[in-house]
Amino acid sequence: MAESEQLPVQSARDGNPAAWDALFRRYQLPLYAYVFELVHNEQQALDLVQETFVAAVKHIGGLRDDEKFGSWLFGIAHQKVVQFWRKRGSKELLFDEIPETPDEFDNAPDDLLIRHEQEMEFMNLLNQLPPPQRSVLLLHFVEDFSLEEIARVTETQIGTVKSRLHYAKKSLRKLLEKKNENAA
Amino acid sequence: MKTPREILLAQHRAAGDKLDKIRDKFVAGLNHRDTKAQSSISVLASWYLGGSNAVWRELIFPRRRIWAGLAAIWILIFIVNFSQRDKSELAVKALPSPEIFSTFQQQEKLLAELIGPSGPRVAEPPKPFLPKPRTEILKLLTA
Numbered sequence: 001m002a003e004s005e006q007l008p009v010q011s012a013r014d015g016n017p018a019a020w021d022a023l024f025r026r027y028q029l030p031l032y033a034y035v036f037e038l039v040h041n042e043q044q045a046l047d048l049v050q051e052t053f054v055a056a057v058k059h060i061g062g063l064r065d066d067e068k069f070g071s072w073l074f075g076i077a078h079q080k081v082v083q084f085w086r087k088r089g090s091k092e093l094l095f096d097e098i099p100e101t102p103d104e105f106d107n108a109p110d111d112l113l114i115r116h117e118q119e120m121e122f123m124n125l126l127n128q129l130p131p132p133q134r135s136v137l138l139l140h141f142v143e144d145f146s147l148e149e150i151a152r153v154t155e156t157q158i159g160t161v162k163s164r165l166h167y168a169k170k171s172l173r174k175l176l177e178k179k180n181e182n183a184a
Numbered sequence: 185m186k187t188p189r190e191i192l193l194a195q196h197r198a199a200g201d202k203l204d205k206i207r208d209k210f211v212a213g214l215n216h217r218d219t220k221a222q223s224s225i226s227v228l229a230s231w232y233l234g235g236s237n238a239v240w241r242e243l244i245f246p247r248r249r250i251w252a253g254l255a256a257i258w259i260l261i262f263i264v265n266f267s268q269r270d271k272s273e274l275a276v277k278a279l280p281s282p283e284i285f286s287t288f289q290q291q292e293k294l295l296a297e298l299i300g301p302s303g304p305r306v307a308e309p310p311k312p313f314l315p316k317p318r319t320e321i322l323k324l325l326t327a
Contacts, residue, residue, distance in 0.1 A: 017211050046206060114191060142189055142193075
């Protein structure tokens, strides 16, 4: 898990600018990738990342467990994205039809390896997924968050996360296989 | 072969410079806030150490209008307070003197003598209980 690394969270809480610099340096790119893939606008994504930084400094006192800094920060970013969607009035992006939780859950996170020539295809396929599934999959891919952590970030039930992740991975694999078959 | 994480981060690496700029600006802001807080602490320290000149220059002189406004408000409060105190003193003075009280009591005595003693009222004796005539039904029942 990404959470096990040593981060200067306590020092940041004490108001040390160097600690904040280290924390933001660590998370800025994954955070940007996550936000961008949900809003699809560079300037908007940069603004949301900046807003996330501001909110993090403001609310660091509320973070009880330093180990959860990463998921806490992504939680703030997720909220910013949701607010952005709400402002745009795109309510349909916030909810999806959640199928029943699958009996057998695909629990292997790193089994998806993509060939160099498939990279662009992978990005296109990722964008074809409904935003709630994409959000869960991005959190899983970018920071390798656990189901509990993803549930905390997206403020949903673990069962919902499990279901979204299962169907997202399934449809992504299906799409990749279809592309491979067509290419062959 | 690459993992999805590697692909995703590689896709957005171009935004790294912009993110660096945002971060640098943000951390510089934090540093500025830090030094500002430290400077206000140093102002307080100079006050305690008797550096009234520095306090005058840094606290009072730049905000002299605010200080003047505050002083004016306090003066106004004092004026209102004093004016109300005068009124209450007048009200105390307006109360009748003990001489007027004694003449008033004498007049009351005279009036009591003229009217005569007014004894306590005698309470009316309670009426004896007279049982009401029984109804025809009761008569039948007792028969």
